[in-house]
Amino acid sequence: MQPISKHTGLVMPLDRVNVDTDQMVPKQFLKALTRQGFGRNLFYDWRYLPGEVPNPDFVLNFPRYRGASVLLARANFGCGSSREHAPWALLDYGFRVIIAPSFADIFYNNCFKNGILPITLPDAEMDELFRRAEAKEGYQLTADLPDQTIRDAQGLQFHFDIDDFRKTVLLQGLDDIGLTLKHQPEITAYEQRHHPQATLYEAVDFKQ
Amino acid sequence: MYDKIWESHVVREVPGEPGLIYIDRHLIHEGTSPQAFAGIEAAGRKVRRPDLTFAVMDHSVPTKNRELPILDDNARLQFEALARNCKNHGVHLFDMFSRNQGIVHIIGPELGITQPGLTIVCGDSHTSTHGAFGALAFGIGTSEVEHVLATECLQQDRSRTMLVRFSGKRPKGVSSKDLILALIGKIGISGGTGHVIEYAGDTIAALSMDARMTICNMSIEGGARAGMVAPDQTTFEYLEGRPFVPRGREFHLLVDQWMSLPSDFGAKFDKTVELDATQIAPQVTWGTNPGMVTSVTERVPDPNSFRDPDERKAAVRALEYMDLRPGTPIVDIPVDRVFIGSCTNSRLEDLRAVARVVRGKHVARTLKAALVVPGSRVVKAKAEAEGLDRILREAGFEWRDAGCSMCIGMNDDVLPPGERSASTSNRNFEGRQGKGSRTHLVSPIMAAAAAIAGHFVDVRELGVDVTE
Ligand code: SF4
Numbered sequence: 272m273q274p275i276s277k278h279t280g281l282v283m284p285l286d287r288v289n290v291d292t293d294q295m296v297p298k299q300f301l302k303a304l305t306r307q308g309f310g311r312n313l314f315y316d317w318r319y320l321p322g323e324v325p326n327p328d329f330v331l332n333f334p335r336y337r338g339a340s341v342l343l344a345r346a347n348f349g350c351g352s353s354r355e356h357a358p359w360a361l362l363d364y365g366f367r368v369i370i371a372p373s374f375a376d377i378f379y380n381n382c383f384k385n386g387i388l389p390i391t392l393p394d395a396e397m398d399e400l401f402r403r404a405e406a407k408e409g410y411q412l413t414a415d416l417p418d419q420t421i422r423d424a425q426g427l428q429f430h431f432d433i434d435d436f437r438k439t440v441l442l443q444g445l446d447d448i449g450l451t452l453k454h455q456p457e458i459t460a461y462e463q464r465h466h467p468q469a470t471l472y473e474a475v476d477f478k479q
Numbered sequence: 480m481y482d483k484i485w486e487s488h489v490v491r492e493v494p495g496e497p498g499l500i501y502i503d504r505h506l507i508h509e510g511t512s513p514q515a516f517a518g519i520e521a522a523g524r525k526v527r528r529p530d531l532t533f534a535v536m537d538h539s540v541p542t543k544n545r546e547l548p549i550l551d552d553n554a555r556l557q558f559e560a561l562a563r564n565c566k567n568h569g570v571h572l573f574d575m576f577s578r579n580q581g582i583v584h585i586i587g588p589e590l591g592i593t594q595p596g597l598t599i600v601c602g603d604s605h606t607s608t609h610g611a612f613g614a615l616a617f618g619i620g621t622s623e624v625e626h627v628l629a630t631e632c633l634q635q636d637r638s639r640t641m642l643v644r645f646s647g648k649r650p651k652g653v654s655s656k657d658l659i660l661a662l663i664g665k666i667g668i669s670g671g672t673g674h675v676i677e678y679a680g681d682t683i684a685a686l687s688m689d690a691r692m693t694i695c696n697m698s699i700e701g702g703a704r705a706g707m708v709a710p711d712q713t714t715f716e717y718l719e720g721r722p723f724v725p726r727g728r729e730f731h732l733l734v735d736q737w738m739s740l741p742s743d744f745g746a747k748f749d750k751t752v753e754l755d756a757t758q759i760a761p762q763v764t765w766g767t768n769p770g771m772v773t774s775v776t777e778r779v780p781d782p783n784s785f786r787d788p789d790e791r792k793a794a795v796r797a798l799e800y801m802d803l804r805p806g807t808p809i810v811d812i813p814v815d816r817v818f819i820g821s822c823t824n825s826r827l828e829d830l831r832a833v834a835r836v837v838r839g840k841h842v843a844r845t846l847k848a849a850l851v852v853p854g855s856r857v858v859k860a861k862a863e864a865e866g867l868d869r870i871l872r873e874a875g876f877e878w879r880d881a882g883c884s885m886c887i888g889m890n891d892d893v894l895p896p897g898e899r900s901a902s903t904s905n906r907n908f909e910g911r912q913g914k915g916s917r918t919h920l921v922s923p924i925m926a927a928a929a930a931i932a933g934h935f936v937d938v939r940e941l942g943v944d945v946t947e
Contacts, residue, residue, distance in 0.1 A: 289793065352603075476579045
């Protein structure tokens with residue numbers, strides 16, 4: 272995972288509540304075997320008209336937002352399916368920072384596993400960011416993770432909260448499996464205390 | 480109950496870090512696992528507990544002519560990858576030809592892999608289903624799948640808890656699907672975010688395991704990662720004799736343990752919601768998320784009736800997508816296709832209820848198709864032994880093989896653009912059943928009634944048997 276510390280980028284506002292992960296990556300793209308290349312399918316059904324013609328009415332296709340890497344979203348962003356293809360697609364498209372008033376739990380978790388910084392801000396501050404992003408072409412924001420602030424060139428500065436542990440993971444791009452494997456002795460001790468097992472008492476039809 | 484299960488699974492807990500909890504059962508399917516296996520292989524890691532890991536092919540499997548070669552190359556490659564990964568790592572696999580194959584959340588309970596007090600995860604948000612047994616079960620992302628494969632543990636923060644109490648006797652014709660839809664309508668699709676829900680009250684206690692699973696299944700649609708019901712006599716009776724459940728004395732010792740799981744009297748919850756089941760009518764969704772729902776006796780709402788401006792905008796958009804006019808009575812909405820299936824409602828009890836409604840009748844001539852897709856091949860075999868397939872076929876339904884099917888449309892079972900379905904599944908998101916498709920979520924008997932009438936009807940007024 273690529274660490275993230277301070278990121279400055281073009282802002283794209285997506286003014287919809289409850290954007291679900293089915294919209295980020297529709298099911299026909301879930302049949303992949305790798306994590307790469309999902310960016311071109313991001314928001315597929317909203318983004319393309321029949322024949323994969325870009326839909327000029329969808330914000331992602333507005334020329335002024337080309338190259339955006341900071342996404343402004345509304346409440347409950349990422350609800351629905353647990354598919355990690357959603358953050359893979361956002362990242363592959365180029366988004367590193369997502370700012371919303373609230374996120375769905377699984378999606379929020381998945382962001383941290385992929386080096387995306389999800390920032391939660393109160394509604395009033397979100398409204399201000401949406402206003403600025405829509406008013407000014409080329410509007411950029413800087414997300415400063417060590418400082419826990421976001422700033423723009425006009426002097427706006429908002430503080431955000433983030434869990435200390437998650438912050439460290441993102442800053443250092445830590446491999447959390449590696450972290451857990453350091454605790455092997457504790458895992459083994461747990462297994463010896465509790466004997467977790469799944470014993471079969473009657474034949475069933477499976478392959479081993 | 481959540482705290483009890485959490486505490487008995489803590490491997491390590493230090494302040495300032497997420498807890499490390501042990502996972503008792505790891506379920507996987509073809510859709511969200513290939514990258515996880517690729518990850519552990521790339522890092523030279525092993526599956527720590529293949530014996531606690533169970534894989535199944537369900538999301539993209541064909542529901543007819545399964546013996547024919549699979550034409551969709553991507554789906555075929557995914558099946559092959561799953562088979563290869565399971566073989567290389569010694570993981571149990573229910574492939575699409577297994578007699579025990581089915582939707583992952585149907586076969587876990589059916590085989591007794593799911594048991595009270597266990598921690599269960601799967602790379603699928605509807606893992607919440609298994610909570611009906613008093614297990615802590617929730618969906619995870621693919622990186623976490625990889626984490627569990629490699630360590631049999633998961634890094635987790637403790638959730639907040641929410642008590643949802645349903646009281647009173649459910650009216651005839653109102654099923655557990657209606658209870659959960661009514662709850663989501665009330666708390667909204669993010670009402671449970673950050674929480675684990677415990678469902679309680681006399682209404683829940685009176686439900687069968689099949690019906691409890693329907694409720695827990697849709698916890699995630701209310702934003703909660705997990706939903707649970709305290710195990711009781713109904714739970715124990717369901718489990719006794721299942722393939723993975725201990726027998727005899729061992730079983731009774733287990734039951735004793737399970738009896739200590741329910742929340743203690745006066746246990747504290749961060750949030751409590753009360754619903755009066757006697758006041759709930761059959762539910763029908765009108766919009767593009769499960770919280771956009773109303774009673775069958777009502778009308779499509781006017782977006783101006785929403786006070787919150789974001790909700791108003793969302794409602795306008797939803798009605799446009801669904802091609803509905805505010806004020807239209809729900810019963811005036813015609814349907815093109817009916818889908819009875821998915822991990823929400825494809826168990827034997829659901830199929831029996833549908834058969835009772837449609838026995839001796841025929842689906843409306845205006846209907847383009849009516850599909851019944853059993854949740855598992857075991858459900859299918861049992862239904863056939865009871866003759867349900869014959870009743871359903873005679874009524875004009877197609878009787879299919881087990882899988883996710885039109886719930887997600889990853890195989891050939893897709894709802895075409897612009898068409899409207901009455902569906903027993905759990906998500907009515909834009910494009911969920913097919914690009915441009917319009918989904919109305921309902922209970923199995925409401926779907927059956929809509930199939931007969933060709934439009935939504937209050938199943939209680941159809942003059943059919945709605946007893947359980
Ligand atoms: S039936 Fe639908 S909701 Fe359930 S696991 Fe399959 S695709 Fe997911």
